[in-house]
Amino acid sequence: MQRVLEPEVMDSWEEAVEYDAMDFTEINAAFAQRAIELGTTNATVLDAGTGTARIPILIGRKCPQWQIIGIDMAESMLQIGRENVEEGGLEKQITLEFVDAKNLPYQDGQFDMVISNSLFHHLPNPLPFLQELKRVLKPQGAIFIRDLIRPPSEEIMNSLVESIGKEYDKHQKRLFRDSLHAAFTLDEVQDLVQQAGLEGVTVERSSDRHWSAERAWVDPA
Numbered sequence: 001m002q003r004v005l006e007p008e009v010m011d012s013w014e015e016a017v018e019y020d021a022m023d024f025t026e027i028n029a030a031f032a033q034r035a036i037e038l039g040t041t042n043a044t045v046l047d048a049g050t051g052t053a054r055i056p057i058l059i060g061r062k063c064p065q066w067q068i069i070g071i072d073m074a075e076s077m078l079q080i081g082r083e084n085v086e087e088g089g090l091e092k093q094i095t096l097e098f099v100d101a102k103n104l105p106y107q108d109g110q111f112d113m114v115i116s117n118s119l120f121h122h123l124p125n126p127l128p129f130l131q132e133l134k135r136v137l138k139p140q141g142a143i144f145i146r147d148l149i150r151p152p153s154e155e156i157m158n159s160l161v162e163s164i165g166k167e168y169d170k171h172q173k174r175l176f177r178d179s180l181h182a183a184f185t186l187d188e189v190q191d192l193v194q195q196a197g198l199e200g201v202t203v204e205r206s207s208d209r210h211w212s213a214e215r216a217w218v219d220p221a
Contacts, residue, residue: 001157028054028055038113038217043113046113046136047070050070051077052081072098103132106136121182130196134197145214149184160180161177186211202215
C-alpha cells in the first residue's frame with residue numbers, strides 16, 4: 001500500500017482540544033516507562049513532536065531530576081501543553097518551545113536523550129529530523145522513537161481502524177486511518193535510520209500497529 005501524506009502540522013484550536021481529550025493514557029504511560037528505562041539518571045531530554053506534553057508530564061513525575069524540552073510546530077498544541085504542564089506543577093522541569101524538528105536551534109551534543117512519539121508519520125521526509133537528532137545528541141545518548149506502521153493492504157488498515165473501540169467517533173477514526181496511511185513500513189524506517197548514520201539503534205515492531213527505534217544510554221568509559 002502506497003504512502004499518502006497527511007498535514008505535517010495540526011494547528012487548529014479544535015484539533016488540539018480534540019487530540020488532548022483522546023484517551024492515550026495506556027499508550028503514553030508505556031512510552032514514558034520505556035523512555036525512563038533507556039535513559040540515564042540526570043538527563044536533559046528533547047521531546048520532538050511533544051503535542052500537548054502528556055508524555056513529558058508522565059516522565060517528569062517519575063524522574064524529578066530530568067529536564068525536558070518539548071518542541072512542536074503546532075502553537076495550539078503547545079498552548080494546551082503549557083496549561084497541562086502548569087496544572088501538573090512541572091514548569092521548572094518542562095519547557096515547551098515552537099521549534100521545527102528538522103531544523104533544531106540547539107547546540108551539538110546538548111542532549112542526553114531524544115524521544116519522539118507519533119511525529120515520524122507527519123514528516124514528508126524524516127531524514128533531516130534524524131540527522132538533526134544525531135547532531136544534538138551526545139555520542140552515547142539514548143534514542144526512543146515510536147510511531148505507527150503502514151499496513152500492507154487496505155483490508156488490514158480497515159481492520160485496525162475498526163479495532164480501536166466504540167469510544168472513538170467517525171472523525172477520530174478517520175484521523176487514525178489517515179495516520180496509518182501516512183506511516184512508514186519497518187523496512188523504510190530501518191533504511192532512514194541507516195541513511196542518518198545512527199549507530200546502535202534497534203528498529204523493531206513493538207505492537208500490531210507500532211514500530212520503535214531504540215538505543216539505550218551508554219555510560220562513558
